[in-house]
Amino acid sequence: MLAIVCPGQGAQKPGFLEPWLDLPGVRERLEALSVPAGIDLVAHGTVSDADTIRDTAVAQPLLVAAGIIAAAELLSPADLPSPDLIAGHSVGELTAAAISGALSDEDALRLVAVRSRAMADDAAKEPTSMAAVVGGVREEVLAAIERHGLHPANLNSAGQVVAAGAVDAVAALAEDAPARARVIPLQVAGAFHTPYMAGARDAVAAFAPELAPAAPSTPLVSNAGGELVTDGGRYLELIVGQVASPVDWEACMATLKERGVTGIIEVAPAGTLTGLAKRELKGVALANLNVPADLEAARALVREHAGVAPTAEEA
Template sequence: MLAIVCPGQGAQKPGFLSPWRELPGVEQTVASLSEAAGVDLLRHGTESDADTLRDTAVAQPLLVAAGIVAAAQLNADESLPGADVIAGHSVGELTAAALAGVLSDEDAMRLVAVRSQAMATAAAAEPTGMAAVVGGSRDEVLAVIERHGLHPANINSAAQIVAAGSLDAIAALREDGPAKARVIPLQVAGAFHTPFMAGAREELTAFTPSLSPTDPTVPLVSNASGEVVTEGSRYLDLIVTQVASPVDWEACMATLRDRGVTAMIEVAPAGTLTGLAKRDLKGIALADLNTPDDLDAARALVREHAGIAPTADQEN
């Protein structure tokens, strides 16, 4: 059983879209996605530096577009079966919605444009940030985060929780963190997935009635406690709430485990979610789809876990 997963903000790297633009039709696809988002995604994905890509209003549309492009190239081989389940981390859940057929590519880009701008505006209202807490006892980590007046914004795994809140509180957490844990500041522009994003949630609430969601054609796992979404309208409710609520990726991985997933492919820019899976989903096969050079291995993984024998040409 195959899962396709889509990374969240922070996974972007300068130039990561460059290898994909060499493939036929990709520049035209990116141009169309750029028009829907109102952002020059080809320029940012091939030329912009790391500081520019940290801008929430740039990073989020770029990540969604890159995931759509990579997945489309993977599925260009019509002999391949589709994924059995799809999930995305934070903004990656918008990519996942497009891949699962809940949103058209255009609507996914329209939504991420509004989401990213709204979150950037909310983040600019006061100095806030995020820090990963790696290791330590889960209960103690959560207690120390609360003691410092911070919020658990991302529950990424049993050994990694991301705290978010004021910069002063983040600094205090670094000085007085949980036992046997490392506190690592993240290069993000605000306290995402916390009450600091309430204004962004209001903007999304006003925007989503303009969208036309459909029910997913593939099971779609939500960041909200790993719920499997079966209705498009339910997805919109959850994605609006998500901007100001914690991302529970640990619960998403538990759902993938419970559904019997045996292989996972992470679309570009890949590596973050397969890295978490190495620790929490031990034994499953993993593939990172970062460049077109990774397509053959990813397709072979799809065939293997669908029980399809390779042809002579594929073996060679």
């Protein structure tokens, strides 16, 4: 059983798309996707600096386009089996929608353009931020987050919760960390996946009827409690709600485990989600697809794990 996973905002790095432009047709495809994205994906993926691509309105379309390109190259051989499941973290859910066919590539880029601009607008309304709380006891961590008037924006794993809210409240949490936990401020523009993003959620909801969701070719695992989704309209509905609701990646990993996933490939820019899986999904084979040189090993993993039911011992 093989899953493809797609990273969220913060995974981007300056120049990370440069190696992909050496492949035939990639530059032209990125140029075409730049139209619905409303930004120059080639420039931002190759020469833009870290501050430029940290901008929400740039980072999100860039990540979705990168994942679409990497997955298309990965799955291009006609004899390659299809993945069994696809999941994305936060904006990675739009990448997952495109890879699965729940949305066309163009619709996914149109949607992320609206989503990213609306989230950037909400983030600019008042000073908000996010911080990762690593370690500690889950109940105590959540209690500390609530005590400081913050929200649990990301439930990333058993040992990591991301808190979000007012800048001063995030700073106060850092000074009052839960027992046996570290609070690590994140370089983000706002309190994503919290009620602070209500305006962005409404903007995405207003735009969603312009899209044409379809049945995904591969089941999707949603950030909303790890729900397994086989209907494109339902997945789009969950994507809309996700803008102002927590990302439950811990539940997504639980679903992958329950379904018997034995191999996971993270598309570019990879490493964050396989890092979480390494700690939470012991024994699952992992691969990062960051550059074209990774394609051969990733395809080998697809051939070894896709469509293969887990053994009784693995299940």
